[in-house]
Amino acid sequence: MSEHYDVIIIGSGAGGGTLAYRLAPSGKRILILERGGYLPREKENWSTDAVFGENRYKAPETWHDQDGKPFHPGIHYWVGGNTKMYGAVLLRLRERDFGELPHADGVSPAWPIAYRDLAPYYTEAERLYHVHGLRGSDPTEPPSEDPYPHPAVSHEPRIQLLSDDLVRAGHHPFPLPVGIMLDERQPQDSACIRCATCDGFPCLVQAKADAHVVCVAPALRHPNVTLLTGAYVERIETSGTGREATDVVVTRGGETERYHGDIVVVACGAINSAALLLRSANWAHADGLANGSGVVGRHYMCHNNSALIAISRTPNPTRFQKTLGLNDFYFGDADHEFPLGHIQMLGKTDAEMFQGEAHHLLPSFAAGKLASHALDFWLTTEDLPDPDNRVLIDHDGGIRLHYRPTNVEAHQLLTRRLRHLLDHIGCEPHLLPQNAYFGKRLPIAGTGHQNGTVRFGHDPQASALDAFCRAHEVDNLYVVDGSFFPSSAAVNPTLTIIANALRVGDHLLERLGTRSAVR
Numbered sequence: 001m002s003e004h005y006d007v008i009i010i011g012s013g014a015g016g017g018t019l020a021y022r023l024a025p026s027g028k029r030i031l032i033l034e035r036g037g038y039l040p041r042e043k044e045n046w047s048t049d050a051v052f053g054e055n056r057y058k059a060p061e062t063w064h065d066q067d068g069k070p071f072h073p074g075i076h077y078w079v080g081g082n083t084k085m086y087g088a089v090l091l092r093l094r095e096r097d098f099g100e101l102p103h104a105d106g107v108s109p110a111w112p113i114a115y116r117d118l119a120p121y122y123t124e125a126e127r128l129y130h131v132h133g134l135r136g137s138d139p140t141e142p143p144s145e146d147p148y149p150h151p152a153v154s155h156e157p158r159i160q161l162l163s164d165d166l167v168r169a170g171h172h173p174f175p176l177p178v179g180i181m182l183d184e185r186q187p188q189d190s191a192c193i194r195c196a197t198c199d200g201f202p203c204l205v206q207a208k209a210d211a212h213v214v215c216v217a218p219a220l221r222h223p224n225v226t227l228l229t230g231a232y233v234e235r236i237e238t239s240g241t242g243r244e245a246t247d248v249v250v251t252r253g254g255e256t257e258r259y260h261g262d263i264v265v266v267a268c269g270a271i272n273s274a275a276l277l278l279r280s281a282n283w284a285h286a287d288g289l290a291n292g293s294g295v296v297g298r299h300y301m302c303h304n305n306s307a308l309i310a311i312s313r314t315p316n317p318t319r320f321q322k323t324l325g326l327n328d329f330y331f332g333d334a335d336h337e338f339p340l341g342h343i344q345m346l347g348k349t350d351a352e353m354f355q356g357e358a359h360h361l362l363p364s365f366a367a368g369k370l371a372s373h374a375l376d377f378w379l380t381t382e383d384l385p386d387p388d389n390r391v392l393i394d395h396d397g398g399i400r401l402h403y404r405p406t407n408v409e410a411h412q413l414l415t416r417r418l419r420h421l422l423d424h425i426g427c428e429p430h431l432l433p434q435n436a437y438f439g440k441r442l443p444i445a446g447t448g449h450q451n452g453t454v455r456f457g458h459d460p461q462a463s464a465l466d467a468f469c470r471a472h473e474v475d476n477l478y479v480v481d482g483s484f485f486p487s488s489a490a491v492n493p494t495l496t497i498i499a500n501a502l503r504v505g506d507h508l509l510e511r512l513g514t515r516s517a518v519r
């Protein structure tokens with residue numbers, strides 16, 4: 001016998017958590033199944049050694065790459081998913097990102113929806129996730145009549161100097177939109193204390209707008225919503241025709257349990273959602289659930305991301321550094337007609353991070369000196385959807401991730417543009433004589449921006465989901481995490497995952513006949 005629910009949501013991160021929040025007021029019986037538990041609140045939340053040195057909050061998983069080489073993915077299984085650790089930079093895709101866009105390395109395909117379809121949900125997502133920003137300051141941002149719900153987070157003096165230097169050099173830096181509960185006008189009442197350990201760390205005081213704090217916890221205040229933690233979903237079963245998902249099979253506390261849902265929503269993150277569908281193959285879905293098109297697991301994208309650290313002569317005592325973005329090269333520039341990507345500040349590096357990177361070969365005084373002069377940047381270039389970049393299941397059930405980067409030259413050009421800029425803006429005299437930079441492209445384990453593995457589209461031959469993220473082949477099965485992206489654009493993905501979950505939520509409320517009750 002399996003327990004019956006109106007809606008089962010698998011995964012409680014940006015997609016699943018937000019959907020639960022949207023559906024909770026409907027009164028329908030909703031079950032959230034989450035493999036992780038609650039992230040412990042402890043002083044290690046803000047310890048660089050614990051978080052980066054010991055990987056205290058990363059899932060203890062080993063995956064394999066296309067050559068069979070093992071790696072430890074940068075993935076986190078908690079209530080709230082990867083948003084517990086994220087940097088909370090919440091940007092909209094650009095309007096042109098929704099259309100077909102030529103790149104140096106190929107074509108970024110169009111989405112089955114336009115920016116205008118998502119725009120009202122972006123506005124709502126910004127409200128829900130406490131986004132602080134300044135509308136109109138980013139020249140590439142898509143149109144919106146709604147101001148950000150909170151004022152932009154102020155620059156600390158060194159970042160203000162960088163911003164002024166960039167403006168003097170003819171550029172258009174803008175305040176990064178971030179989802180933190182900071183009130184700079186009344187700091188005595190602010191939940192966020194503007195600390196130096198935000199990007200990549202959990203928030204000890206729960207002031208980061210993560211999916212647990214802003215969505216799952218409020219959803220659970222409704223008596224019709226149940227969360228089971230430590231509930232690993234093994235597979236989804238279907239009716240005899242294969243047209244409906246029926247049972248969700250869960251391993252919890254060493255036991256197998258079954259739950260029945262009228263609607264089943266997969267939101268395990270792009271890699272684990274694809275893996276779950278592939279594991280759920282049956283006679284009606286021989287190549288994986290909802291995979292008649294063969295696209296499930298394919299077109300894995302994660303962005304060309306790299307960190308670039310410039311050592312400046314001017315000290316940089318900034319605590320919260322993630323306040324500045326630059327999109328002047330997003331769609332290319334006078335010397336390059338194709339898109340290059342987005343630049344933003346990283347969370348501030350500290351001495352332990354430098355030592356960790358140098359495998360402790362660097363004496364601590366030297367690491368401290370470097371860190372106190374470092375300006376830390378994060379560069380993102382779109383990677384293109386290649387069917388051979390894919391998630392597979394090994395014979396032992398483990399995850400195998402095939403990934404060869406695309407659009408690499410564009411990323412190198414973006415990096416060169418930033419280096420050149422740093423050499424030539426007003427801060428030039430502050431750079432060390434040899435202009436010491438540490439540039440590092442994230443390896444395959446950098447799965448933070450994973451997306452694209454269960455793409456949506458109008459054509460059932462070329463996509464697994466329809467425009468409402470419902471499986472073409474399984475009437476009551478939906479996917480609402482980062483899997484649905486047909487292209488990755490070049491901004492952080494989470495605001496789009498959240499906005500889409502709200503959109504799909506409205507579709508489900510209509511389907512359940514309860515939308516007017518919620519509104």
Ligand SMILES: Cc1cc2nc3c(=O)[nH]c(=O)nc-3n(C[C@H](O)[C@H](O)[C@H](O)COP(=O)(O)OP(=O)(O)OC[C@H]3O[C@@H](n4cnc5c(N)ncnc54)[C@H](O)[C@@H]3O)c2cc1C
Pocket residue numbers: 010011012013014015016033034035036074075076077078079080081082083085086087088089090091199200231232233234267268269270272273276447448449450480481482483492493494495497
């Ligand atoms: C260090 C770091 C910094 C980041 N910074 C930013 C940023 O500044 N801005 C931004 O936009 N994005 C950022 N990201 C990315 C962001 O975290 C993800 O885009 C977002 O969390 C993805 O949402 P999701 O719903 O697709 O998946 P997730 O948030 O990963 O949620 C998936 C959930 O499903 C659960 N799950 C998985 N498999 C199963 C299973 N079989 N059964 C049950 N449960 C399962 C997982 O435990 C998890 O809770 C960052 C990521 C990292 C790691």
Ligand code: SF4
Pocket residue numbers: 180181191192193194195196197198199202203204205206207208209320
């Ligand atoms: S900066 Fe604010 S939101 Fe981020 S970890 Fe620190 S207190 Fe939390």
